[in-house]
Amino acid sequence: MSAPTKTAATGTTVLDAALRRLPMALTAVAAVILLAWPSITDFYSYNASYYNGLVASAAISAILTISLNLSMGFGGLLSMMHTGMQLLGGYAVAYVTVESGLPWPAGVALAMLLGAVFSGLVLMISLRATYLYFGMITLAANLIVVEGGKAWDGVTGGVNGIVGVAPGGLSKVQFYYVTLAALVIVYVVQRNVVRSGVGRAMMAVKESPDTAAAMGIRPVRTKVLVFTLSGAIAGLSGGLYALQLGFINPDVGILDNGLVFFVGLFLGGIGTLAGPVLGVAVIAAVVELIKDHARYTTLFLGCTLLLAMMLVPKGLVGTWRSTRFGRPPEGEDREPSGALPESVLPGAVDPEVPALEGRGLVKHFGGVKAVDGVDVSVAAGSVHGIIGPNGSGKSTTVACLTRFHQADAGEVLICGEPAPGRPHAVAERGVTRVFQAPHLFAQQSVLDNVLAGMRGREKYGLPSAVLRLPRYRRREAASRAEAAALLAFAGLSGRAEQPAGSLSHGQKRLLEVVRAVASGPRVLILDEPATGLVPAEIDALARLCRAFRDHGLAVVLIEHNMDFVMDVCDELTVIDSGKVIASGPPADVRSDPAVLDAYLGRPDLVEDLT
Ligand code: ADP
Ligand code: MG
Numbered sequence: 325m326s327a328p329t330k331t332a333a334t335g336t337t338v339l340d341a342a343l344r345r346l347p348m349a350l351t352a353v354a355a356v357i358l359l360a361w362p363s364i365t366d367f368y369s370y371n372a373s374y375y376n377g378l379v380a381s382a383a384i385s386a387i388l389t390i391s392l393n394l395s396m397g398f399g400g401l402l403s404m405m406h407t408g409m410q411l412l413g414g415y416a417v418a419y420v421t422v423e424s425g426l427p428w429p430a431g432v433a434l435a436m437l438l439g440a441v442f443s444g445l446v447l448m449i450s451l452r453a454t455y456l457y458f459g460m461i462t463l464a465a466n467l468i469v470v471e472g473g474k475a476w477d478g479v480t481g482g483v484n485g486i487v488g489v490a491p492g493g494l495s496k497v498q499f500y501y502v503t504l505a506a507l508v509i510v511y512v513v514q515r516n517v518v519r520s521g522v523g524r525a526m527m528a529v530k531e532s533p534d535t536a537a538a539m540g541i542r543p544v545r546t547k548v549l550v551f552t553l554s555g556a557i558a559g560l561s562g563g564l565y566a567l568q569l570g571f572i573n574p575d576v577g578i579l580d581n582g583l584v585f586f587v588g589l590f591l592g593g594i595g596t597l598a599g600p601v602l603g604v605a606v607i608a609a610v611v612e613l614i615k616d617h618a619r620y621t622t623l624f625l626g627c628t629l630l631l632a633m634m635l636v637p638k639g640l641v642g643t644w645r646s647t648r649f650g651r652p653p654e655g656e657d658r659e660p661s662g663a664l665p666e667s668v669l670p671g672a673v674d675p676e677v678p679a680l681e682g683r684g685l686v687k688h689f690g691g692v693k694a695v696d697g698v699d700v701s702v703a704a705g706s707v708h709g710i711i712g713p714n715g716s717g718k719s720t721t722v723a724c725l726t727r728f729h730q731a732d733a734g735e736v737l738i739c740g741e742p743a744p745g746r747p748h749a750v751a752e753r754g755v756t757r758v759f760q761a762p763h764l765f766a767q768q769s770v771l772d773n774v775l776a777g778m779r780g781r782e783k784y785g786l787p788s789a790v791l792r793l794p795r796y797r798r799r800e801a802a803s804r805a806e807a808a809a810l811l812a813f814a815g816l817s818g819r820a821e822q823p824a825g826s827l828s829h830g831q832k833r834l835l836e837v838v839r840a841v842a843s844g845p846r847v848l849i850l851d852e853p854a855t856g857l858v859p860a861e862i863d864a865l866a867r868l869c870r871a872f873r874d875h876g877l878a879v880v881l882i883e884h885n886m887d888f889v890m891d892v893c894d895e896l897t898v899i900d901s902g903k904v905i906a907s908g909p910p911a912d913v914r915s916d917p918a919v920l921d922a923y924l925g926r927p928d929l930v931e932d933l934t
Contacts, residue, residue, distance in 0.1 A: 343649040347598070354605075358504060362497045373496050377568065380503040382608035384564045387510045389585045389592075389600035391557035395443075397595035398518055399550035400530030402459035404579060405446065406558050408469035409439045411577030413562025418486035418572045419479065428491045432563040439559020442469075444552040451544060466579060473574040485573025489566045503564055507601070510557055513790050515597050517553070520789035520796060521803070524776040526550045527768060534728065535763040539843040540751035540780025549786060580622065584611075587625050591632040593639025595767070602640055652769075655819035658812075660834075660864035664871040665809035667802075668778075670754065670844050672704065672876025677740040679704040679878040680755060680847045685724045685734035687717075694720040695731070696902035702847060702895075704739075707869045707879045709893035709910070711886075713922065717902040718882045719760050722849050726750050726757045738847070751780060754846035758836050758853060760882075766825030770816055773824045773835055774807040777842030807842065814838045814864055829856040834864065841868065848872060849880040854888050866892050890914070898922070 357364070361379055365372035388410055395401045413435030420431030442465075450461040473480045480486065491499045517523045525546045528536040533543040566572040575581070584607055592603025607628070611621055636643045644650040673679050680702040687695040695717045702708040710718050723729040725736055727747050736743040738753045751757075765773050782803065788796040811817040814834045819827065824835060837853050854862050862885070869879045869892045883889045889896070889910070896913045898906040900922040906913050913919055 340649060346649070347644070351598075362500055376496060376500045378608065378612060380500045380568055381565075382604055383503040383507040384561055384568060385584060385588065385608065386507055386601045386604040387564070388558055388561035389588045389604050390510050390514050391554045391561060392585050392589055393594060393596075393600045394514060394517075394557065395551055395554035396589070397599075398523060398526050398530065399547065399554065400455070401447075401547065401551055401554075402455055402462070403551075403554070404459055404463040404582070405443075405466035405469070406585060407579060407582040408466035408577045409442060409555055409558035410562035410565060411469055411473060411572070411574065412438045412442055413559035413564075414489075414566035414569075414572035414576055415473065415480055415486070415562075416559065417563040417566045418489045421490065421492065421567075422486055422488050427493070428567060432560060432567075435559040435563030436556040437559070439562070440552045440556040443555025443558070444548060447548055447551045451547070463579070466577065470574045470577040473577060481573070483574060485571055485575075487571040489570055489572060491567045499567065503568070506560065506564060510560070511597070511601065513553075513557075516790050516792060517786065518597060520800070521775065521779045521782040521784070522549070522786050522789045524768075524772055525779045527772075528765060528776045528779070531765045531767070532763050534747070535759065535765075536776075537747040538726065538728075538751055538757045538759070539777050539840065540748055540756070541776075542748045553786070583622065583625050583629070587629045587632065589639075590629060591636070591639055593641035593643070593645075596639065596641040596645070599639050599641040606640075652821035655822050657831075658815050658818045660813060660815035660860055660867075662809060662812045664813055664841070664868055665806050666875070668806050668810065668842060668844055669872070669875050669877060670846055673739055673754075673846050673878075675704045675876065677704070678702055678737070679739055680725060680880070681737040681740075682721065682725050683735050683737070685721060685736075686732045687720050687724050687729055688732055693902045695724060698734075698899065698902070698904055700725075700897050700904070700907075702878050702880055704846075704878055705873055705876045706894040707873050707881055707892050709889045709896045710880060710882045710899060711884075711889060711896060712899035712905075716899045718899055719851055720902075721899065722757060722851060722880070722882065726755060726849065728757075748780075751843065751845075754844075755849065756840045756843050756845035756847070757849040758840045758851060760851040762832055762836065764824045764832050764836060767823055769821050770811065770824050770827065770835060771804075771807055771820040773839050774810055774842050775803055777839035778803045778806070778844075780843050810838045810842060813868070815860065830858055830861050833857060834861050837865065837868065845877070847878045847880065849882075851882045852884060853881070854883055854885045862888055 358379065362376050365375040369375055388406060392403060392406050395403045416435035416438045417428060417431035420426045420434055421428050446462060446465045450458050453461055474483050494502065525536065525541045528541055529543045529546045536543055565576065588603035588607050589600055591606060593599030614621065614624060638646060678701045682698060682700045685695050685698040698721050700721065712718055720729060724731040727743065727745060727750050738755055743750055744753065765776060782799050784795045784799055808817060811820055816831060816835060824832065827835060833853055833856060837850060840848060853865055857865065866888065869881065872879045881889065881893060893910055896907060896910050897904055898913060898919050905918045905922055906916040
């Protein structure tokens with residue numbers, strides 16, 4: 325379809341291609357100007373150091389905004405304490421350079437450490453807080469830092485702060501380049517983290533902690549990591565800020581001063597890589613232009629924030645990316661094809677021991693006995709169907725097996741061993757679940773969704789991702805190859821770059837299944853996966869189930885599509901009103917009087933069954 329369009333409109337295509345490169349071109353121009361800036365100002369202005377300072381300050385603000393972007397945009401953690409962490413960083417540098425006379429880089433290192441430790445602590449005490457409550461806790465933390473700074477005279481210099489802070493040994497122009505280099509490094513760190521398994525885990529936890537846990541990602545550890553990293557960068561920004569200002573005092577930490585970062589972030593585009601830098605650059609330029617009316621600056625910032633939220637809710641970068649020039653080329657549907665890549669499948673489990681077993685599971689919700697003494701044993705190398713009318717307790721049984729619900733009674737065994745208590749730990753032991761309700765990461769690309777599923781198997785951490793060490797490169801290359809094969813299997817290879825939210829319903833379901841497979845489970849639990857799938861997709865699902873079985877692994881299939889169930893299942897467990905009413909091979913179960921009885925109210929189901 326795309327070929328004729330191209331020949332008919334070659335002019336547009338050339339323009340398209342040029343506009344697609346616009347961001348790169350602008351970045352290159354900006355880089356040249358920034359590198360030459362001190363020479364330019366020296367040549368054109370009597371006040372060169374003022375204009376150099378302007379850009380250095382903007383760079384420092386951009387660093388803080390990237391930090392805010394990491395926690396809010398990528399980590400989903402609303403932070404009102406970033407100015408406070410900046411203040412902490414400033415104190416660290418001031419204390420080290422002025423009070424103890426050590427070189428300024430030591431101060432900057434301490435600033436980063438302080439930022440990381442402080443943010444880590446705040447996160448630890450607020451692990452259970454929801455988005456808004458977390459925001460309020462950070463607001464309180466910010467107040468504590470600012471007021472603590474005022475009160476702790478001996479160390480912080482109280483309300484007057486500490487003066488005489490300077491980057492010893494550096495000229496103003498050299499310091500300008502230091503801030504620029506710091507911005508570039510922080511930007512690269514942000515990019516490398518976000519485009520790695522570490523960043524994909526962060527975004528998975530942000531979008532759905534439950535789904536992340538089901539794939540073996542640890543929600544708490546992930547949040548700690550992103551917020552601590554964000555804190556370290558905020559500390560760095562604060563340290564540089566004190567060096568730039570020449571002093572530090574509690575005013576730096578008050579929330580009002582954070583307005584510019586929020587405005588920059590939302591104007592540029594929260595959750596994008598370039599958004600924070602672009603947003604801050606625009607704000608800094610405009611604030612400079614209206615400096616003769618400085619008392620209106622805050623009013624101006626407030627209005628800008630309001631307008632940005634209303635007119636460009638995705639920010640400048642996000643809006644650009646949703647235009648024809650900024651978004652990935654439209655994908656195409658392909659037939660599911662190819663085999664399940666064997667490299668994602670773990671080694672077979674012991675065929676003698678049940679791969680997954682629930683004994684006497686009980687789960688009551690108030691008066692509702694959702695699960696009432698269920699025994700289920702899933703053999704290795706089998707597809708085990710769980711069927712039963714709506715509301716009979718199938719999903720709740722699965723939730724108990726995977727520890728998303730704590731059962732009121734009963735035990736769960738994985739390969740004969742007692743199951744751990746937390747969902748992510750169950751996933752680490754090889755039991756992965758796809759939820760009945762869709763849980764895709766809609767904003768992420770189809771490919772990134774699959775890659776996120778692999779995070780639990782990846783063995784590299786933050787340093788490898790940031791520095792792109794061989795360990796990271798090898799795993800990333802392998803992950804991408806596996807993901808490509810999985811997407812081909814699901815018929816989604818033509819849509820890898822699209823946001824997952826733009827897929828059809830059936831494709832979304834299939835993508836969720838594929839993402840779960842990517843985590844390398846030994847037991848794959850699918851809760852009504854075939855709903856809304858077209859025949860080719862159901863066929864892919866059936867091939868997937870058989871591939872698992874033939875590999876010595878297990879699939880648990882909750883499903884209403886009886887043709888599909890009868891076709892692929894080796895064993896069935898039938899649940900009604902929270903109790904197992906029949907189990908065994910499909911042929912036996914379908915003629916079981918108890919089963920027919922339970923389905924009597926549903927002639928359609930009886931028809932399918934017999
Ligand atoms: P199925 O998956 O077989 O359709 P479920 O396991 O979802 O059934 O639900 C079984 C029963 O438990 C239903 O009556 C449902 O309303 C109830 N139930 C399920 N989850 C909850 C919950 N989180 N809180 C209260 N009741 C629930
Ligand atoms: Mg259900």
